[in-house]
Amino acid sequence: xxxxxxxxxxxxxxxxxxxxxxxxxxxxxxxxxxxxxxxxxxxxxxxxxxxxxxxxxxxxxxxxxxxxxxxxxxxxxxxxxxxxxxxxxxxxxxxxxxxxxxxxxxxxxxxxxxxxxxxxxxxxxxxxxxxxxxxxxxxxxxxxxxxxxxxxxxxxxxxxxxxxxxxxxxxxxxxxxxxxxxxxxxxxxxxxxxxxxxxxxxxxxxxxxxxxxxxxxxxxxxxxxxxxxxxxxxxxxxxxxxxxxxxxxxxxxxxxxxxxxxxxxxxxxxxxxxxxxxxxxxxxxxxxxxxxxxxxxxxxxxxxxxxxxxxxxxxxxxxxxxxxxxxxxxxxxxxxxxxxxxxxxxxxxxxxxxxxxxxxxxxxxxxxxxxxxxxxxxxxxxxxxxxxxxxxxxxxxxxxxxxxxxxxxxxxxxxxxxxxxxxxxxxxxxxxxxxxxxxxxxxxxxxxxxxxxxxxxxxxxxxxxxxxxxxxxxxxxxxx
Numbered sequence: 378x379x380x381x382x383x384x385x386x387x388x389x390x391x392x393x394x395x396x397x398x399x400x401x402x403x404x405x406x407x408x409x410x411x412x413x414x415x416x417x418x419x420x421x422x423x424x425x426x427x428x429x430x431x432x433x434x435x436x437x438x439x440x441x442x443x444x445x446x447x448x449x450x451x452x453x454x455x456x457x458x459x460x461x462x463x464x465x466x467x468x469x470x471x472x473x474x475x476x477x478x479x480x481x482x483x484x485x486x487x488x489x490x491x492x493x494x495x496x497x498x499x500x501x502x503x504x505x506x507x508x509x510x511x512x513x514x515x516x517x518x519x520x521x522x523x524x525x526x527x528x529x530x531x532x533x534x535x536x537x538x539x540x541x542x543x544x545x546x547x548x549x550x551x552x553x554x555x556x557x558x559x560x561x562x563x564x565x566x567x568x569x570x571x572x573x574x575x576x577x578x579x580x581x582x583x584x585x586x587x588x589x590x591x592x593x594x595x596x597x598x599x600x601x602x603x604x605x606x607x608x609x610x611x612x613x614x615x616x617x618x619x620x621x622x623x624x625x626x627x628x629x630x631x632x633x634x635x636x637x638x639x640x641x642x643x644x645x646x647x648x649x650x651x652x653x654x655x656x657x658x659x660x661x662x663x664x665x666x667x668x669x670x671x672x673x674x675x676x677x678x679x680x681x682x683x684x685x686x687x688x689x690x691x692x693x694x695x696x697x698x699x700x701x702x703x704x705x706x707x708x709x710x711x712x713x714x715x716x717x718x719x720x721x722x723x724x725x726x727x728x729x730x731x732x733x734x735x736x737x738x739x740x741x742x743x744x745x746x747x748x749x750x751x752x753x754x755x756x757x758x759x760x761x762x763x764x765x766x767x768x769x770x771x772x773x774x775x776x777x778x779x780x781x782x783x784x785x786x787x788x789x790x791x792x793x794x795x796x797x798x799x800x801x802x803x804x805x806x807x808x809x810x811x812x813x814x815x816x817x818x819x820x821x822x823x824x825x826x827x828x829x830x831x832x833x834x835x836x837x838x839x840x841x842x843x844x845x846x847x848x849x850x851x852x853x854x855x856x857x
Contacts, residue, residue, distance in 0.1 A: 389572075390564075390572055391568040394560075394564035402556075406550065409546070413545055413549075417516060417537060417541075417542055418516070421461070421517070421535040421537060424452075424456060425534075425535045426520075427452060428463055428465070429522055429533055431449065431452055432445050433445075433522070433530070433533075435524070435530060441473075441530050441531050444474050456535075459537070459541075460537065461536065461537050463535045464533070466483065468529045470483060470532075483519065483532070483534075487519070491529070491532055492521065494521060496521070497517075498518050498519075499517045500539075515538050515539060516536065516538075516542060518535055518536075519533075519534045520532070520533055520534075520535075581598055581610075582598055582610060585598050585613065594617060594620055594621035594624055596617055598614055600614070633802055641686075641690070644686055645686065648680070648682050651676075651679045652679050652680065655672045655673075655675060655676050686821075689821040689822075692825060693828060696828040696829055701748075703744075703748060703832060704745050704746070705743055705744055705833075707741045707856065708742045708744055709738070709740070710741065710742050710773045711737065713746075713749060714736050714753065714773070716750075717750070717753055717754055717757055718734065718757075718771075720754075721754075721757055728762075728765050728766070729765060729766040730765070730766065730768065730787075732769050732771065733771070735770070735771065735773075736771060740773045742783070743779075744853050748829050748833070751826075752826050752830060752851065753783070755822040755825065755826045756823075756849050756851070757769065758822065759822060760785055760786075760787035760789065760847070760849075763787065763790050764789030764790075764846070765789070767787060768787070768788050769788075770784075771783070771785050772784045778854075780855050781855065782851070783853075784849070784850050786847070789846050790843070790844065791845050792841040792843065793843055797839055801823060801827040830853070833853050834854055835851065837849065838850045
């Protein structure tokens with residue numbers, strides 16, 4: 378394919394270049410032909426003027442008086458060396474000189490034009506001698522001469538063999554043929570160079586595509602941005618960057634998938650192990666009678682934990698795949714926050730945390746009530762989980778566009794940059810040591826929050842510093 382494309386390009390360039398050369402060559406030949414005849418006629422006209430001045434005698438009345446033979450013979454000898462012949466006609470269209478040579482026949486139509494002062498030219502004329510034999514073709518100029526009154530005095534015809542002109546044209550054509558051959562060779566070299574250059578640029582892209590196919594995404598094609606191939610190279614580089622980003626994302630998602638399976642197995646193994654141990658104890662009567670009620674209660678709690686874990690996973694998938702229906706309406710934020718504070722106050726007291734609420738009674742959020750409660754519950758519970766003996770502040774307001782902005786800040790352990798990047802991932806936990814808290818957190822809460830905010834066409838941002846605390850900012854768009 379490479380050679381085929383090279384030859385195609387080469388043939389295209391060669392046809393264009395050689396066609397241009399041929400067109401210019403034909404035009405040059407035609408131009409040269411016209412110029413040779415024009416120069417010949419101009420030269421013959423000069424000879425005619427010289428013959429008239431040296432040989433034609435005009436009387437005082439401006440009439441043809443005769444021919445001066447001496448001057449005429451001198452002119453004839455000079456012109457004969459160049460194979461140029463001339464004829465002198467009087468005003469009656471009768472040959473005055475020479476009497477015994479061949480001369481062009483002047484028709485009545487030509488004579489009429491000559492009497493009007495028009496000079497005639499011919500490109501190929503066959504003269505007849507006095508015995509009627511054809512002579513070699515000539516090119517002629519027939520020029521009239523008139524007196525001051527405009528009366529025709531004489532007509533002089535000067536002719537030169539066409540062979541002389543053809544000889545000059547053959548020399549021009551010969552030189553032009555050599556130029557054609559040289560131009561053809563040069564055009565082949567130029568066409569090959571241009572085709573090779575174009576194909577090499579395409580081949581660079583092909584080699585780069587081959588490397589990408591082998592999994593090497595650190596490839597860029599050099600480009601100057603001047604033509605379509607450079608544009609293709611630029612698009613190719615953008616595609617390479619996209620593929621590289623996609624490949625990295627695929628690797629990251631694969632890693633998260635493995636972590637998810639490991640985390641899901643870990644989260645489910647703990648309660649299942651607990652339930653299995655209690656069942657074995659009850660089966661073999663290894664649990665004292667007074668502890669059986671407590672064991673049953675523990676089994677119930679672990680079962681609920683498993684159910685909650687499965688429901689959270691199902692809930693996350695439904696939200697992520699837009700399978701939930703949001704019933705949006707205006708919600709008074711202060712009512713929701715106050716209710717959540719009451720629910721979480723016991724957990725906050727156990728962690729020795731206290732709430733600071735700054736939410737005006739007129740602040741509203743346009744959202745699904747249950748999902749809005751779920752968002753705020755998870756964020757506030759997360760703040761309690763990672764804060765001990767600190768403060769949890771909740772602030773809400775409406776901006777000029779009636780968007781609801783809720784901020785939850787804590788003074789807890791904070792997060793690093795890497796932790797903030799992964800906080801929205803399923804089963805990710807910023808504090809690994811808290812995988813088995815008494816609240817049973819599984820790492821799904823913030824992932825669900827992120828998906829729910831996106832489902833509301835909102836935004837959620839997090840800022841944090843290690844040892845200084847974390848701030849979550851939720852922005853939900855107002856009613857349109």
